[in-house]
Amino acid sequence: MSHILIIEDERTIADIIVFNLEKEGFSTTVAADGEEGLRLSLRDGIDLILLDVMLPLMDGWTLLCELRKTRSTPVIMLTAREEELDKIHGLELGADDYITKPFSMNELKARIRANLRRVGYAVQDRPRRSAVKGLTVNPGLMQVQREGEVVDLSAREYALLTLLMENPGRVFSREELLSQVWEFDGFLGDLRVVDVMVRRLREKIERDPSAPEILLTRRGAGYFIDGGAQST
Numbered sequence: 001m002s003h004i005l006i007i008e009d010e011r012t013i014a015d016i017i018v019f020n021l022e023k024e025g026f027s028t029t030v031a032a033d034g035e036e037g038l039r040l041s042l043r044d045g046i047d048l049i050l051l052d053v054m055l056p057l058m059d060g061w062t063l064l065c066e067l068r069k070t071r072s073t074p075v076i077m078l079t080a081r082e083e084e085l086d087k088i089h090g091l092e093l094g095a096d097d098y099i100t101k102p103f104s105m106n107e108l109k110a111r112i113r114a115n116l117r118r119v120g121y122a123v124q125d126r127p128r129r130s131a132v133k134g135l136t137v138n139p140g141l142m143q144v145q146r147e148g149e150v151v152d153l154s155a156r157e158y159a160l161l162t163l164l165m166e167n168p169g170r171v172f173s174r175e176e177l178l179s180q181v182w183e184f185d186g187f188l189g190d191l192r193v194v195d196v197m198v199r200r201l202r203e204k205i206e207r208d209p210s211a212p213e214i215l216l217t218r219r220g221a222g223y224f225i226d227g228g229a230q231s232t
Helices: 011-023 034-041 060-067 084-093 105-124 155-165 174-182 192-205
Strands: 003-007 027-031 048-052 075-079 097-100 130-132 135-138 143-146 149-151 215-218 222-225
Touching: 003 011, 003 034, 011 027, 011 105, 027 034, 034 048, 034 060, 048 060, 048 105, 060 075, 060 084, 075 084, 075 105, 084 097, 084 192, 097 105, 105 155, 130 155, 135 155, 143 192, 155 174, 155 192, 155 222, 174 192, 174 222, 192 215
Parallel strands: 003 027, 003 048, 048 075, 075 097
Antiparallel strands: 130 135, 135 143, 143 149, 215 222
16 A cells, blocks of 8 residues: 655645545545655655645745655645746656646546556566666666765656666657656646756766766757666
């Protein structure tokens, strides 16, 4: 049973989410402000976080920044804002997904399952290690190391990296990556989502993100991992 932490100060919305998720077999915990939400999000046993942006005591952006210092728990942002820059900002800070209020419970449940499935798939179904230029991906442990040092990635960053690492030398268009890593039509048409994630990945895995050696760009075509990557 997956445990979902809901960080939402509007009690009516939180209650509706709890009712629908528990009816589907999820267990839930609710935090009504950002400080309580951060404290609970750092506990073990949280499988996914639904995080509202506008919260008392600590806003969702700040909470996400603090969380990402130590945890890679999948985070879906809940926001009433429709501006694209707000959505991109959340992804830049390490969110895995977002959904704009008002949303349907069917869509929310589908997004939750997709994000949980992404993590489970990476752990259970990809036994081979991949390595290139000092970067090693160990799917069995869902762990990435750069020259022996563990690199902390969000679930979505990890999914993007493993897809590219398993296909060294293959150029993926941004449309392909959007379809395979994000899955939902809600992102389609906003290719900046991919660019943001690639930039975040480069900051974590490259010696010099401004001159990448591992995650490369084929101008006008897409992104790829250096063809020297090897699987064992």
